[in-house]
Amino acid sequence: MTMTSEPTPAAKKKLGLKERYALMTRGLDWETTYQPMEKVFPYATYEGIKIHDWDAWQDPFRLTMDAYWKYQAEKEQKLYAIMDAFAQNNGHLGLTDARYLNSLKLFLTGVSPLEYMAHRGFAHVGRAMPGVGARVACQMQSLDELRHAQTQIHSMSNYNKLYDGFHSWRHMHDRVWYLSVPKSFFDDAITAGPFEFMIAIGFSFEYVLTNLLFVPFISGAAYNGDMGAMAFGFSAQSDESRHMTLGLEAIKFMLEQDPDNLPIVQRWIDKWFWRGYRVLTLVAMMLDYMLPKKVMSWKEAWEIYAEENGGALFADLARYGIRPPLGWQQACDDKEHLSHQAWSTFYQYQGAAPFHTWVPSPEDMAWEAEKYPNTFDQYYRPRFEYWAEQEAAGTRFNNATLPQLCQVCQIPMLFTEPGDPTRICYRESEYDGETYHTCSDGCQAIFDHEPEKYVQAWLPVHQIYQGHCFGPDADPTSPDFNPLLEVIKWYRMDVGTDNAPYEGSRDQENFQAWKAMQTKN
Amino acid sequence: MSTVFIAFQTNETSRMIVEAITDDNPEAVVNEQPAMVKVDAPGTLTVHRATVEDKLGRSFDLQELHVHLITLSGHIDESDDEFTLSWNAN
Ligand SMILES: [Fe+2]
Ligand SMILES: [Fe+2]
Numbered sequence: 001m002t003m004t005s006e007p008t009p010a011a012k013k014k015l016g017l018k019e020r021y022a023l024m025t026r027g028l029d030w031e032t033t034y035q036p037m038e039k040v041f042p043y044a045t046y047e048g049i050k051i052h053d054w055d056a057w058q059d060p061f062r063l064t065m066d067a068y069w070k071y072q073a074e075k076e077q078k079l080y081a082i083m084d085a086f087a088q089n090n091g092h093l094g095l096t097d098a099r100y101l102n103s104l105k106l107f108l109t110g111v112s113p114l115e116y117m118a119h120r121g122f123a124h125v126g127r128a129m130p131g132v133g134a135r136v137a138c139q140m141q142s143l144d145e146l147r148h149a150q151t152q153i154h155s156m157s158n159y160n161k162l163y164d165g166f167h168s169w170r171h172m173h174d175r176v177w178y179l180s181v182p183k184s185f186f187d188d189a190i191t192a193g194p195f196e197f198m199i200a201i202g203f204s205f206e207y208v209l210t211n212l213l214f215v216p217f218i219s220g221a222a223y224n225g226d227m228g229a230m231a232f233g234f235s236a237q238s239d240e241s242r243h244m245t246l247g248l249e250a251i252k253f254m255l256e257q258d259p260d261n262l263p264i265v266q267r268w269i270d271k272w273f274w275r276g277y278r279v280l281t282l283v284a285m286m287l288d289y290m291l292p293k294k295v296m297s298w299k300e301a302w303e304i305y306a307e308e309n310g311g312a313l314f315a316d317l318a319r320y321g322i323r324p325p326l327g328w329q330q331a332c333d334d335k336e337h338l339s340h341q342a343w344s345t346f347y348q349y350q351g352a353a354p355f356h357t358w359v360p361s362p363e364d365m366a367w368e369a370e371k372y373p374n375t376f377d378q379y380y381r382p383r384f385e386y387w388a389e390q391e392a393a394g395t396r397f398n399n400a401t402l403p404q405l406c407q408v409c410q411i412p413m414l415f416t417e418p419g420d421p422t423r424i425c426y427r428e429s430e431y432d433g434e435t436y437h438t439c440s441d442g443c444q445a446i447f448d449h450e451p452e453k454y455v456q457a458w459l460p461v462h463q464i465y466q467g468h469c470f471g472p473d474a475d476p477t478s479p480d481f482n483p484l485l486e487v488i489k490w491y492r493m494d495v496g497t498d499n500a501p502y503e504g505s506r507d508q509e510n511f512q513a514w515k516a517m518q519t520k521n
Numbered sequence: 522m523s524t525v526f527i528a529f530q531t532n533e534t535s536r537m538i539v540e541a542i543t544d545d546n547p548e549a550v551v552n553e554q555p556a557m558v559k560v561d562a563p564g565t566l567t568v569h570r571a572t573v574e575d576k577l578g579r580s581f582d583l584q585e586l587h588v589h590l591i592t593l594s595g596h597i598d599e600s601d602d603e604f605t606l607s608w609n610a611n
Pocket of ligand 1: 144
């Protein structure tokens with residue numbers, strides 16, 4: 001058989017990036033006829049955001065779906081090659097110290113489930129947006145977030161074979177007291193309308209705050225020898241640049257579409273900056289206390305990624321009438337205190353957390369003092385030194401009284417008054433004849449604006465006292481009933497191993513023994 | 522003037538990208554951290570495809586940046602030949 005070859009037409013001119021993007025993201029939708037558009041997109045208007053021209057939406061990266069798959073596949077191949085190599089070569093023994101693993105336990109129980117919720121959230125929001133450009137961008141982010149959840153679980157499952165506290169992260173995420181902090185943050189966002197979700201997660205979390213989580217902490221993972229976490233973290237963060245850009249585009253789009261959108265958007269920025277900032281309390285403590293080899297202090301990270309970068313962002317948005325979020329100044333002032341107050345809390349409640357804590361060593365305290373010359377020696381060193389003495393005397397301090405929680409951020413009341421680090425900050429609001437407690441002016445303002453939402457909060461301490469946090473075999477009528485122990489069992493913590501102090505823990509023992517075996521036969 | 526930045530994972534490709542950036546943006550400051558490299562620049566920063574191709578000795582699609590990127594700040598303007606970060610309020 002012969003092929004008659006047509007003379008090849010002059011090679012088609014390759015389309016430019018802008019034309020390719022326009023072709024792949026415009027004209028893909030239609031005006032519905034069987035049902036009115038408001039019924040097809042029922043969530044598009046009730047928040048009060050007015051959009052006149054969805055075609056004004058621009059993805060500055062101009063990434064199209066075909067290019068997306070190509071580059072994501074490449075990222076996955078690189079990532080899994082590193083993870084496999086790390087596992088095949090006993091990479092865990094290259095860690096600086098087994099204390100490092102506790103930051104991963106916190107990450108797996110607290111952050112990875114949020115990646116999955118982000119996947120769900122962006123799928124939902126993408127469906128709810130009447131414009132195609134926004135829908136395509138949300139779809140990509142939804143897929144990214146699923147990838148983040150999966151790669152984190154895969155990477156950290158290698159540690160579960162060898163170390164304590166990694167086994168029941170999903171179960172714990174829905175139950176454990178401090179995990180209600182990240183969980184309720186995302187539940188709050190995903191139960192908001194689609195535009196609020198875009199400001200909550202796309203803008204406030206991704207653009208303003210996520211660098212603080214992924215950049216210094218993941219660089220710290222690399223510094224501490226964890227190639228697995230480094231690989232998943234930077235791989236996730238490479239998607240993050242796109243997510244940040246989506247968040248920035250979303251806010252500019254809303255502000256440019258109608259002047260009536262400004263006060264709504266500003267209120268959401270105020271709320272979600274503060275909500276996200278409170279969640280980052282855990283990250284502050286990871287950077288300053290949980291990384292054996294520290295890469296930068298929370299204060300330094302805050303200065304670079306919040307003050308400098310966020311400052312530039314809000315200066316830029318000022319032309320739309322946007323001002324920095326209400327809690328901004330307090331967050332900047334609190335950078336001197338946040339991590340110390342958080343770590344002190346976890347140290348006291350060691351028995352109720354499935355990761356190990358410790359008193360910082362004299363060398364670590366010297367580092368804290370150098371990084372925090374205005375606060376550490378004055379306010380926090382005496383406390384840690386006292387606890388070190390107590391440990392040495394065999395009377396480690398364990399707090400057996402459950403803390404009061406903030407009705408909004410759900411963090412125990414551990415933060416101090418603005419300007420006075422010696423007094424705990426409490427705020428009270430009345431709603432429908434009941435009193436509700438919040439940790440700060442920021443959380444109180446959020447509560448007061450939407451009390452109907454926050455009175456429904458599932459607060460772990462309240463739930464424990466109401467008897468909702470025991471397993472089916474617990475018997476509160478038996479004479480030796482120990483309520484706290486029953487709660488820990490209901491959390492599925494292995495009592496005495498997962499929740500033991502680091503000093504003398506099985507992780508510490510095994511790591512040292514395995515390290516010693518590395519060089520002997 | 523507000524700073525824009527771009528950060529990459531440390532690897533052989535990003536080493537060339539960073540060289541291209543510093544050649545084309547004389548005010549850019551390179552800041553090396555564990556496993557990553559961050560480039561800061563006052564106001565604006567541009568990655569030129571031609572310079573990166575010159576350094577790499579092969580053709581380069583600017584969207585390949587996605588594979589090595591960690592984070593960035595500023596508004597993005599991307600074409601086939603240039604990738605620019607900038608803040609409007611300087
Ligand atoms: Fe993510
Ligand atoms: Fe709070």
